[in-house]
Amino acid sequence: xxxxxxxxxxxxxxxxxxxxxRSIIHFNGLATVAADxxxxxxxxxxxxxxxxxxxxPHPFEKEYYAYQERIARSISSxxxxxxxxxxxxLLERRFALEERQREKDAFGQDFTxxxxxxxxxxxxxxxxxxxDQLEEEAGLEEKPQxxxxxxxxxxxxxxxDRAGERNLYLLVKKDRKKDTWKFPQxxxxxxxxxxxAAVRELKEECGPNMDVWMVGRQPIGHYEHPxxxxxxxxEYNGAKVYFFKGHILAGQCTPDDKEIVDxxxxxxxxxxxxxxxxxxxAVKDMLSDF
Amino acid sequence: xxxxARKAVKSASKAVSGASGSLYSPLxxxxxxxxxxxxxxxxxLRTHYENSLADNLMYLHYQHHDANYTPPLPxxxxxxxxxxxxxxxxxxxxxxxxxxxxxxxxxxxxRREGEGPSAKQLEKSITQLKEIQLHIMSKDALVSKAxxxxxxxxxxxxxxxxxxxxxxxxxLGVEIIRGRKNLPQWRIRRGVPCGVKVTLKGDKMYExxxxxxxxxxxxxxxxxxxxxxxxxxxxxSPSMTGGVVSVGFKHEAVELFPxxxxxxxxxxxxxxxxxxxxxxxxxxGSQNKARALLSAFQIPFIRK
Numbered sequence: 001x002x003x004x005x006x007x008x009x010x011x012x013x014x015x016x017x018x019x020x021x022r023s024i025i026h027f028n029g030l031a032t033v034a035a036d037x038x039x040x041x042x043x044x045x046x047x048x049x050x051x052x053x054x055x056x057p058h059p060f061e062k063e064y065y066a067y068q069e070r071i072a073r074s075i076s077s078x079x080x081x082x083x084x085x086x087x088x089x090l091l092e093r094r095f096a097l098e099e100r101q102r103e104k105d106a107f108g109q110d111f112t113x114x115x116x117x118x119x120x121x122x123x124x125x126x127x128x129x130x131x132d133q134l135e136e137e138a139g140l141e142e143k144p145q146x147x148x149x150x151x152x153x154x155x156x157x158x159x160x161d162r163a164g165e166r167n168l169y170l171l172v173k174k175d176r177k178k179d180t181w182k183f184p185q186x187x188x189x190x191x192x193x194x195x196x197a198a199v200r201e202l203k204e205e206c207g208p209n210m211d212v213w214m215v216g217r218q219p220i221g222h223y224e225h226p227x228x229x230x231x232x233x234x235e236y237n238g239a240k241v242y243f244f245k246g247h248i249l250a251g252q253c254t255p256d257d258k259e260i261v262d263x264x265x266x267x268x269x270x271x272x273x274x275x276x277x278x279x280x281x282a283v284k285d286m287l288s289d290f
Numbered sequence: 291x292x293x294x295a296r297k298a299v300k301s302a303s304k305a306v307s308g309a310s311g312s313l314y315s316p317l318x319x320x321x322x323x324x325x326x327x328x329x330x331x332x333x334x335l336r337t338h339y340e341n342s343l344a345d346n347l348m349y350l351h352y353q354h355h356d357a358n359y360t361p362p363l364p365x366x367x368x369x370x371x372x373x374x375x376x377x378x379x380x381x382x383x384x385x386x387x388x389x390x391x392x393x394x395x396x397x398x399x400x401r402r403e404g405e406g407p408s409a410k411q412l413e414k415s416i417t418q419l420k421e422i423q424l425h426i427m428s429k430d431a432l433v434s435k436a437x438x439x440x441x442x443x444x445x446x447x448x449x450x451x452x453x454x455x456x457x458x459x460x461x462l463g464v465e466i467i468r469g470r471k472n473l474p475q476w477r478i479r480r481g482v483p484c485g486v487k488v489t490l491k492g493d494k495m496y497e498x499x500x501x502x503x504x505x506x507x508x509x510x511x512x513x514x515x516x517x518x519x520x521x522x523x524x525x526x527s528p529s530m531t532g533g534v535v536s537v538g539f540k541h542e543a544v545e546l547f548p549x550x551x552x553x554x555x556x557x558x559x560x561x562x563x564x565x566x567x568x569x570x571x572x573x574x575g576s577q578n579k580a581r582a583l584l585s586a587f588q589i590p591f592i593r594k
Contacts, residue, residue, distance in 0.1 A: 050341075050342045051341055051342065054332060054334050054337050055332070055337065055341075057332060061332070064328070065329070065330055065331055065332070068327060068328045068329060068330045069330040069331075071325060071327055072327055072330050072456070075325060075327070075456070083553075083556065084552070084553055084556075167341070167342075215346045215349050215350060216349055216350045218349065218352065218354060220349050245345075245346070245349055247346075288341065288342075288345060290341045
């Protein structure tokens, strides 16, 4: 058996390699080849601000969750209060009172079973009843923050705090007549890797005040377009744009006001209004719907 | 489901006809419906995964080669020549092959245009968390079965998981683990209870992950993260190809779970536990992909 295996392995060793070795694709090489063909290689960064809030549920969803919560409440066994609270303690009475309120909220006044409240100790809590104390405490509680930020009300598209439930993408404006709004982008230099060019261009156009994490080194999309006859870049007949995804972790875009004159953090639908139709067709599938 | 419904109808007909002779009591009466509890809220971490992580993981793990691509083979070793002066007096090299099988790698992408998996299958192949398993092995239980109650209670408190909870037959609650083999040196005998485990899936799994990441791990002293295997570790070992990331926590960590912390006096003897994060990844490189997913949920990893 072992001998057979050995012979088999020897035969395998002498066999020609079934698959030819494949050379690694060098983007640098691609750049030089393309330069001969007069096509400009461009690296672009789609910089994303991930949602910072959970989505607001649809009214139907909300109703469904409330219904399921009522079912969960009705089929769950009650808390063994004597295990968790010292009998007759303030905590026990507080829990019973709160639990009664929760039952009332879930099933209404008529269906609320009478939960017997433990006897109240007179003299504790400064002569106030427990219900009064709880009411007082409720006033002191810190309220949750609003789901809409000031930036939403003021329609400040430069703020990173706007549209907390959505994915935002950074769009920059260049001072020219056509194709003004685009993702930060720039040409790849000689012997430069594509993913490094994308980061370098982002830094050049949007300033060093951003903490950015790039999602891998592979482009997530590709867009090829010819230049117009009256283009300033007359040595090229068109461009190939490779898009890379990044996440902003901290900081803010600080353009130099020379090459880039404005920037905006936009959701997917808003981007459609800013950019040219041909650019939109190329990038729309790379953007998240949420 | 059908079985549960039949059971419900049977009990309902009993209740109506009163054949069993029992009187109606609001305390014991069960409505003649097979209740299946749905989600009571939108899971925060699940939303985070679906809206942000899944996209990134697809881009990170996307196989850019086509389906026929095979990675280049390592350089061939020189063939054994018995007449070579070096070989004289030395035993011949071990024959190649005869290695244990490893599962094929699950890849995102790697297909030719016009064929291969659909968009739905592609979505399924993105790295995702399947389940989390909590597991406690108790040596004391080998001596006395009753000592298994404390770990059972501990897992019940942490997960809130019960058998058939919310009408779901798939939920097994806290299960007892029994010995598979007779191992006299460890006093384990076949069929003897030696531990407990609980398997969490879906929203419950994300809930536990959330508690672990928000309350337990940041307060742990002298714990910097899950230690990664050394770079020289065998890439084809079962633990590296199974797509499971495992970590053990001592009882100091268990004490930090809010469910336990709120009433620590109730648990005189807390035991440490193993946590297994099970992903859909298989094959070579699956350990790295699983770690990429978990670190996106803010679980730290450190080098050995």
